[in-house]
Amino acid sequence: MRQHSHSVETIAAWVLALLWLLPVAYSLWSAFHPSEYATRFDLTAPLTLDNFVRAWNQAPFARYYLNTVMLVTMVLAGQLVVCTLAAYAFARFRFFGRDILFALVLVQLMIMPDVLIVENYRVISALNLLDTIPAIALPYVASAFGIFLLRQTFKGVPNELVEAARVEGASAFGVLWRVFVPLGKTTYIAFGLVSVSHHWNNFLWPLIVTNSVESRPLTVGLAVFGAPETGVDWSVITAATVMTMAPLLLAFLLFQRQFVQSFMRAGIR
Amino acid sequence: MVSAVMSAAEPRAVRRKAWLTNVNAWLLLLPAVVLLTAFTHYPILATLYHSFFSLSRGGASEFVGLENYTYMLEDHVFWQVLRNNIVFAIATVPTSIALALLMAVWVDKKMTGRSFLRLAFFTPTVLPMIAVANIWLFFYTPNYGLLDQFLKSLGFAGHNWLGDPSTVMSCLAVMVVWKEAGFFMIFYLAALQTIPPELKEAAQVEGASRWYFFRRVTLPLLMPTTLFISINALINSFKLVDQLVIMTKGGPNNASSLLLYYIYEVAFTFQDTAFAATLTVTLITILAAVALTKFVYLDRRIHYQ
Numbered sequence: 001m002r003q004h005s006h007s008v009e010t011i012a013a014w015v016l017a018l019l020w021l022l023p024v025a026y027s028l029w030s031a032f033h034p035s036e037y038a039t040r041f042d043l044t045a046p047l048t049l050d051n052f053v054r055a056w057n058q059a060p061f062a063r064y065y066l067n068t069v070m071l072v073t074m075v076l077a078g079q080l081v082v083c084t085l086a087a088y089a090f091a092r093f094r095f096f097g098r099d100i101l102f103a104l105v106l107v108q109l110m111i112m113p114d115v116l117i118v119e120n121y122r123v124i125s126a127l128n129l130l131d132t133i134p135a136i137a138l139p140y141v142a143s144a145f146g147i148f149l150l151r152q153t154f155k156g157v158p159n160e161l162v163e164a165a166r167v168e169g170a171s172a173f174g175v176l177w178r179v180f181v182p183l184g185k186t187t188y189i190a191f192g193l194v195s196v197s198h199h200w201n202n203f204l205w206p207l208i209v210t211n212s213v214e215s216r217p218l219t220v221g222l223a224v225f226g227a228p229e230t231g232v233d234w235s236v237i238t239a240a241t242v243m244t245m246a247p248l249l250l251a252f253l254l255f256q257r258q259f260v261q262s263f264m265r266a267g268i269r
Numbered sequence: 270m271v272s273a274v275m276s277a278a279e280p281r282a283v284r285r286k287a288w289l290t291n292v293n294a295w296l297l298l299l300p301a302v303v304l305l306t307a308f309t310h311y312p313i314l315a316t317l318y319h320s321f322f323s324l325s326r327g328g329a330s331e332f333v334g335l336e337n338y339t340y341m342l343e344d345h346v347f348w349q350v351l352r353n354n355i356v357f358a359i360a361t362v363p364t365s366i367a368l369a370l371l372m373a374v375w376v377d378k379k380m381t382g383r384s385f386l387r388l389a390f391f392t393p394t395v396l397p398m399i400a401v402a403n404i405w406l407f408f409y410t411p412n413y414g415l416l417d418q419f420l421k422s423l424g425f426a427g428h429n430w431l432g433d434p435s436t437v438m439s440c441l442a443v444m445v446v447w448k449e450a451g452f453f454m455i456f457y458l459a460a461l462q463t464i465p466p467e468l469k470e471a472a473q474v475e476g477a478s479r480w481y482f483f484r485r486v487t488l489p490l491l492m493p494t495t496l497f498i499s500i501n502a503l504i505n506s507f508k509l510v511d512q513l514v515i516m517t518k519g520g521p522n523n524a525s526s527l528l529l530y531y532i533y534e535v536a537f538t539f540q541d542t543a544f545a546a547t548l549t550v551t552l553i554t555i556l557a558a559v560a561l562t563k564f565v566y567l568d569r570r571i572h573y574q
Contacts, residue, residue, distance in 0.1 A: 110560030
């Protein structure tokens, strides 16, 4: 009886899993087959890269890739520096106004930049940065979430290690660089993976502040390319869609465990 | 003599050190403070400020008191998007939580191919919403789309899923549940792994059924996780609007529009930034209320570890 219910559950789990993979599997099918097979599932259908070639030639995807890579690099590099410094101050210094300032940092956890699109657009416009990659990146650089995560990590660093480094004559920066940063490695990886995935996928804000091929990231490029008005063939749009999600999807398939653990660590806090 | 000099110098040294600590700390915080002020605190205050002023098309904007708010309360589209957002939250939050729990329980068991199952459930989480929207848009395309082709093969008629106000929300909700459930699964998975196996053994000795154990032991122990996920899912339901840009543009006739999407439309299509600021104040208030609930009910409890 118990054995029986087990196998029923296993089957149910597998059915749900296959159903869950169906949209992705379908997009791959449609991207790699000629358009007349877009909804005809014939195992003998010929494979082709033609859709990718056409998508690549019809829109500047190479430039979009470059923009997205620059964007996520810029955001992550900025976040790592800014959040590390801030977290170090919060975790290891007793200074005037610390608690109020920390509360002010946490405000960003509940009211994220994604919601403040109207006023952030004005700020970016006042800074004369409209339609540039820094415009997309800047609102996210001082990540409250990153500060919070790193502060937690830094608080757990044993005092003996800090004292030992001090005795050896390390400055405040030296201690940060040689003791705290190496011990925060797991947090950095977790935060980095979550940040890169988030900004690779981000859409609404980049859509608002960019207006040209030179600054548009992949997601916005894909939306412009796939707009119904353009009349582009469905299979070509799927090929573009696959191109947009492929790097993250491949990274996820290769480093599945790190991804799941990072999202979990970053989410639980 | 020597000791007197020492005691006079000591407080000064201490004070100097405290002063240095303060300067160092504030210097470390400077970049974060500048950026947070520019892109979080100032915009919040500016939103509030602009919500009390008229739109300055060319001329100067004037203080209009609560006029924008009265306009908002009389705007039937505002009420519709707010209702849509609540419906959307009710449709997606409990479903994705229930599915996430089911997935976690399955993946946690020694089931054949559990790492494949985990992979399958989690995959939608790493995909861009905009790519997901593109794929699902084709599922829902009338006649030619996958859903209609499937239904036709069973003898049903085609249907304009996203063009019909009565089906558009459900279609979008199904997609969002698909995208989010796997993400929430991993939190349940983490929580399930902290439940001591002795509890299960004890229950088995007592002859409790699996369902009874799940209902009386597992579920209550997972309560903090459930609350944590509910809050996050609720916030997401007010934040996720990418799909609308591609799939429906809020239509037909605002039937699928959500509050943030309406803000986007009002600000960047209708160029009415004063009214957009007023709507943003409403959204900020909702998010702050959710966050405070979280603070009061969730952060006080002991969870994880």
